[in-house]
Amino acid sequence: MTPAASYSTNGTAMGWLSRAEAWLDSRGKGAWIAAMVLGFVFFWPVGLALLFYMIWSKQMFGKSCKRHSRAHHGFHAMKSSGNTAFDAYKADTLRRLEQEQDAFESFLQRLRDAKDKAEFDQFMDERAKTAAQEREQEREDA
Structure with missing residues (x-):
């Protein structure tokens, strides 16, 4: 996702989600896994949503993350x-x-x-x- 994409017309929630995704991407797979585990610990639907997102975007099982x-x-x-x-x-x-x-x-x-x-x-x-x-x-x- 390009930096300009976080300034989409979908509202502030999309910008916040895009920034969160970019922040996690910049820290690698470990950050995604830690976010997923914390999601399961604090509120299981969040962890489940992160797990599905990671599988859907092929970040968990791909050879490398989209961004290096x-x-x-x-x-x-x-x-x-x-x-x-x-x-x-x-x-x-x-x-x-x-x-x-x-x-x-x-x-x-x-x-x-x-x-x-x-x-x-x-x-x-x-x-x-x-x-x-x-x-x-x-x-x-x-």
């Missing part, structure tokens, strides 16, 4: 090939890709911030219009 952390990839990526020229090229390419990823993530954050500001400004404008209409109505009634 940078640390997981970093272990294999920094393994030396024995050729210093290739290793230097690989390190430079990985550094450049990480910079591009960081730039893209900051771009997405700026988009989210701009959307949040536009929505807040719209809310404040509507609120000001409503307050002005109420004051005008009070003047007419008086």
